[in-house]
Amino acid sequence: MQKSITAAASDAAxxxxxxxxxxxxxxxxxxxxLGAHLSESGSTASKxxxxxxxxxxDFIKMGNEAMKESVQLTRETTLKMVDQSKKVVEAANAAxxxxxx
Numbered sequence: 001m002q003k004s005i006t007a008a009a010s011d012a013a014x015x016x017x018x019x020x021x022x023x024x025x026x027x028x029x030x031x032x033x034l035g036a037h038l039s040e041s042g043s044t045a046s047k048x049x050x051x052x053x054x055x056x057x058d059f060i061k062m063g064n065e066a067m068k069e070s071v072q073l074t075r076e077t078t079l080k081m082v083d084q085s086k087k088v089v090e091a092a093n094a095a096x097x098x099x100x101x
Contacts, residue, residue, distance in 0.1 A: 027056050037095065048091070048094045049095040051095070059084045
């Protein structure tokens, strides 16, 4: 039974890897976009965009850590990444709204 559970957990972790990798790629693309936005925006919008950049940096760091972790830790880290992605969206929206003011 333990072998079956371990095998199932390993399979689940392997199935998560492509999704984590895609999330990291998307976060890096968003960082590039925000970086361009920073150079074009005013100081108020820049502060908001810098906050979003920090959130993205944390997200990417978590994703890279998840790729190196055990199955259980990968699951826990990916749940943290979900929470972090919500912060990224909120910070990016704030930066966009500030840029329109």
